[in-house]
Amino acid sequence: MSMKLYYAPGACSFVPHTMLEAAEAPFEPVWVKIHKKENESAEYRAINPRAQVPVLVDGSETITQILAIVLWLDAKFPRMGFLPSQPVARTRVLETLAWMNNTVHPTFTHVFMPHKFAGTPEAQAEVKAFNARLYRGMLGEIEAMAARTVGASQAFLGGERFGPMDAYALTLLRWGGFAGIDPTGFATLWAHVQKVAALPPVARAIERERLQLNLYQAS
Numbered sequence: 759m760s761m762k763l764y765y766a767p768g769a770c771s772f773v774p775h776t777m778l779e780a781a782e783a784p785f786e787p788v789w790v791k792i793h794k795k796e797n798e799s800a801e802y803r804a805i806n807p808r809a810q811v812p813v814l815v816d817g818s819e820t821i822t823q824i825l826a827i828v829l830w831l832d833a834k835f836p837r838m839g840f841l842p843s844q845p846v847a848r849t850r851v852l853e854t855l856a857w858m859n860n861t862v863h864p865t866f867t868h869v870f871m872p873h874k875f876a877g878t879p880e881a882q883a884e885v886k887a888f889n890a891r892l893y894r895g896m897l898g899e900i901e902a903m904a905a906r907t908v909g910a911s912q913a914f915l916g917g918e919r920f921g922p923m924d925a926y927a928l929t930l931l932r933w934g935g936f937a938g939i940d941p942t943g944f945a946t947l948w949a950h951v952q953k954v955a956a957l958p959p960v961a962r963a964i965e966r967e968r969l970q971l972n973l974y975q976a977s
């Protein structure tokens with residue numbers, strides 16, 4: 759049975775988008791126009807009451823939350839080795855994915871949508887600047903992971919196979935451009951992200967979403 763991925767260009771839905779492309783799975787990509795608030799419509803809330811992307815529909819199952827979707831796709835396509843099978847390595851990847859999703863990602867949300875967290879323009883500017891600093895530090899942590907990967911002569915962040923951590927790292931570094939952070943300042947991570955972006959399935963997702971990798975504009 760074919761799947762449906764509800765996504766928005768450049769959003770965190772890029773993670774499952776690349777996994778579906780990598781698995782060469784038949785799926786229907788459904789663009790949710792967040793800038794037009796389509797995600798807040800009654801029709802979309804009937805699919806995801808939290809009004810967010812991604813949503814994966816697989817037959818009768820509607821799955822939200824990146825971690826749950828990642829686990830679903832890993833179980834569905836074991837030949838892809840999206841997550842390591844060895845218990846310690848698998849736990850370490852899930853540990854990092856959870857941190858990316860529950861800490862790094864919401865920190866960026868404070869930079870991108872400060873109006874969701876503070877009322878006045880002054881308070882919003884403070885929220886934005888404060889979280890942009892935190893975000894830079896977190897990208898530094900991901901840069902250190904990329905450096906350890908290179909040091910261990912390992913191809914990808916989670917091991918020898920492309921996986922969700924690589925796609926999430928690409929997304930998070932790309933978002934840095936919106937936060938006034940030059941991705942090339944994280945040389946090892948930037949090199950890794952460019953390598954990942956050149957993989958044919960990732961390149962297909964980038965093309966469908968029409969993404970520019972480096973969004974940084976010097977002020």
Ligand SMILES: N[C@@H](CCC(=O)N[C@@H](CS)C(=O)NCC(=O)O)C(=O)O
Nearest residue numbers: 769770809810811812823824825859
């Ligand atoms: N924890 C959620 C985060 C999802 C999320 O933050 N999605 C963003 C795009 S990256 C979204 O849909 N934002 C729309 C909004 O909040 O209005 C997950 O893992 O799926």
